[in-house]
Amino acid sequence: MSIETASTPTIRVQGLEKSFKDLHVLRGVDFEVTRGSIFAMLGSNGAGKTTVIKALSTLLAPDAGTATVNGFDTATQSAQVRESISLTGQFAAVDEVLTGRENLVLVAKLRHLKHPKAIADELLERFDLTEAGGRRVATYSGGMRRRLDIAMSLIGDPPVIFLDEPTTGLDPEARLEVWQTVRTLAAAGTTVLLTTQQLEEAEQLADRIAILHGGRILVEGTLAELKRLLPPTEVQYVEKQPALEDVFLALVGKNGDPTIDGADAEGAHPDGTHPKDLP
Known part of the structure; x- marks a missing residue:
């Protein structure tokens, strides 16, 4: 059971550092994520986003600093942290030979949950995949595979989900489908930490945004707060053209x-x- 209280951040990171030989990837990262919110870590390739995710999910031990997830310390309570989270990587980790329903049933059985078929059917309905549930995943579109991947990661109702560049390689329609899925997760109380290179993705989804560069968070805040860092713009009439x-x-x-x-x-x-x- 989590030791987190209502006033405690679901994720708290302080002074996180990580180096690979002479390469300093993280140079003292600090941030907090409140329960049920969407926190976007925005940065280019090599900024250290995936390293932060790996450290928080106990896949990588930091050289310095502390981190807690759902009230548990990632260094001393790694088992409890892993029970509290789900991690979805940059590419959908689904079995294309199996059907969508079979993928979900398999994960539910591996997690030793009761009524795996009922769990699968509920998630298929929740992610608008019921009609496709009996089809092999090899026939799914990119957006459908990504939704199935996220559905699989939610089996067991983890309170925290990490999404590492969730819309990588997706077309515009599939990207919008995933965005709606992420919004639905947060609305249901799931805490979402996502990494992205896409400015629009962070702008559309995040309650708070951290800009990570060179292993450090340069700024962090709401979109409105970040916009106030720049001088006010001169208002001019501009005819809006469709994008x-x-x-x-x-x-x-x-x-x-x-x-x-x-x-x-x-x-x-x-x-x-x-x-x-x-x-």
Whole structure:
């Protein structure tokens, strides 16, 4: 049982350091994450994001500093930490030979949970995968695989989930699906720590954002707080043009069907014109 109280941060990191020979990856990292919030660690390749995740999930011992997860010390209470968390890596760790339901049942059995089939069915419904549950995962889209991967990581109801660049390699539609899944997790009380290189991802999802660079957190706060670090901008009238993502989603639609001005399944409008024919 967790020793965390309501006033204690779900994740607390103080002075975390890690080096690999002469390479100093983490140089004193400090941050806290409150229960039920989404905390984004934003940084480029090599900034140290994955190293932080590995240290918090007890896969890597830091050289200095302390960290607690769900009230447990990662150094002295590693077993309790592992029972409190789930880790989803940069690429979906699903068995493509099995069906979606079989993947979930397998993990539930490995965790010695009762009623694994019922657990699988509940998660398939929760992640909008019920109709695909009987299909082999090899037939799933990237977004469906990622949702299944996150569903598998939630078996056993861990209070904390680590998402290491959860939308790597996904197309715009799949990325939006994963974003909604992450929001749903936090709304249900799960504490989410995610790493990302995408500015928009952090902006869209996070309650608080930490910018990690060169092994140090440069700044940390809400989006509004971070924006106030820059001088106020001069207000000017600018005609807003649709972004490429707007065009893409309008053309293919949420379920892959064109949606621009009533275009049919081939993209043609009732008058015979086609989007590609437009000036």
